[in-house]
Amino acid sequence: MAFTLPSLPYAHDALAASGMCQETLELHHGKHHQAYVTALNGFVEKDATLQGKSLEEIVKLSYGKAEMAGVFNNAGQHWNHTLFWPCMKPNGGGKLPGKLEAKIVSDFGSVDAFKDAFKQAGATQFGSGWAWLVVGKDGKLACTKTPNGSNPLAEGTGTAILGCDVWEHSYYLDFRNRRPDYLTNFLEKLVNWEYVESLLAKA
Amino acid sequence: MLVPRRTLLGLGAGLAASALTPALRVAVAQPGGPFTLPALPYPFDANEAAIDARTMEIHHGLHHRAYVNGLNAAVADHSRIAAMPLDQILLRFTEMPETIRTAIRNHGGGHANHSMFWLIMGGRGGEPSGELAAAITRDFGGFAQFRERFDRAAMGVFGSGWAFVTVNRHGGLAIVQRPNQDSPLMDGDRVLMGNDVWEHAYYLRYQNRRAEYVRNWWNVLDWARIGERYDAAKAGTLTI
Ligand SMILES: [Fe+2]
Ligand SMILES: [Fe+2]
Numbered sequence: 249m250a251f252t253l254p255s256l257p258y259a260h261d262a263l264a265a266s267g268m269c270q271e272t273l274e275l276h277h278g279k280h281h282q283a284y285v286t287a288l289n290g291f292v293e294k295d296a297t298l299q300g301k302s303l304e305e306i307v308k309l310s311y312g313k314a315e316m317a318g319v320f321n322n323a324g325q326h327w328n329h330t331l332f333w334p335c336m337k338p339n340g341g342g343k344l345p346g347k348l349e350a351k352i353v354s355d356f357g358s359v360d361a362f363k364d365a366f367k368q369a370g371a372t373q374f375g376s377g378w379a380w381l382v383v384g385k386d387g388k389l390a391c392t393k394t395p396n397g398s399n400p401l402a403e404g405t406g407t408a409i410l411g412c413d414v415w416e417h418s419y420y421l422d423f424r425n426r427r428p429d430y431l432t433n434f435l436e437k438l439v440n441w442e443y444v445e446s447l448l449a450k451a
Numbered sequence: 452m453l454v455p456r457r458t459l460l461g462l463g464a465g466l467a468a469s470a471l472t473p474a475l476r477v478a479v480a481q482p483g484g485p486f487t488l489p490a491l492p493y494p495f496d497a498n499e500a501a502i503d504a505r506t507m508e509i510h511h512g513l514h515h516r517a518y519v520n521g522l523n524a525a526v527a528d529h530s531r532i533a534a535m536p537l538d539q540i541l542l543r544f545t546e547m548p549e550t551i552r553t554a555i556r557n558h559g560g561g562h563a564n565h566s567m568f569w570l571i572m573g574g575r576g577g578e579p580s581g582e583l584a585a586a587i588t589r590d591f592g593g594f595a596q597f598r599e600r601f602d603r604a605a606m607g608v609f610g611s612g613w614a615f616v617t618v619n620r621h622g623g624l625a626i627v628q629r630p631n632q633d634s635p636l637m638d639g640d641r642v643l644m645g646n647d648v649w650e651h652a653y654y655l656r657y658q659n660r661r662a663e664y665v666r667n668w669w670n671v672l673d674w675a676r677i678g679e680r681y682d683a684a685k686a687g688t689l690t691i
Binding site for chain 1: 509513514517553557609610611612630631632649650651654659
């Protein structure tokens, strides 16, 4: 069955007051994410070995294979954006729920230290890519970054419980070249910490 | 065209430092090191047929400037490298100290790529003439085929990057893609021309429609300038 664009868990204008305008969400979800889904379906249609495979399976099997770069880029981006949308909510940010906060303080020393590490990961991903909070194989939380369509699932660096898109299309209409401001705004005004905690519980 | 209200209203903060008035355009030297932001050889609206003035202003005054600043910071404690011309730094990339190699790759590449990019635009498109036209026909079959292959390379860059035309000492041409700010100079190849397909190059005007940007870009190329670069490459005097 063909992959489909998941609908946004909020209205396109719902994050405008929190620094992500309606146009950004309309383009990002309706054009960019849709284009990845469409391209992925095109690859699957032409390649019988991909048919019937889950998105996770396709991401893993195409990773690091030069001849499957197109498949990986689009499968990776479909997976990344699907995680990204519910990581945000209207009036997000704010105080972290208890279990998540305790885990972050235990592994980073403080919530501020975690935020610095996450922003550092996003700001230093040169070019297009993603910043992540992952539960590593050792059970500890860590901040990582990946280029373009890659992700922690493909690279085997842990279970992602928060992802932030740092492709310029994520922030150019709202922040222009100021990626660090976009990252700060994401953490302080957009993140749905309850959702992140729910992913931590499942990890 | 989609012009988000926030784009129109929210420009103040990010642009305050670079509200480059015409009088300031020539005075963009960086105090902090040997590398400087070159002044644009034309007004911000000179490439309107492909690139809006606001994008030109941000791209040159903020993005390119950041690469210049990053490069100056990287070479601050390396006086021997700081004294080298940029093309030589990139040509000898593998000899650069490991601690600053990534910064040179990203910021040195970014400085070289954008310096070239501004120089080859500001024109009215059309087609090359003379020896360059003959070389394009020889190496690609004709201008239309050349253009089509170049655009396919530009469209095929996934994520941030560039499509370039490289030129060797014998005038041979090749179309290559590079990710991020990697320069063909790092592989020993001189750059005749190139198109920036980072989203910042086109997002304010074209949003996700890279194909439209890539197509329109040909309308602002300065073929006289590119022809001079071709001649310089054959004479061994082309730098970045
Ligand atoms: Fe995205
Ligand atoms: Fe650029």
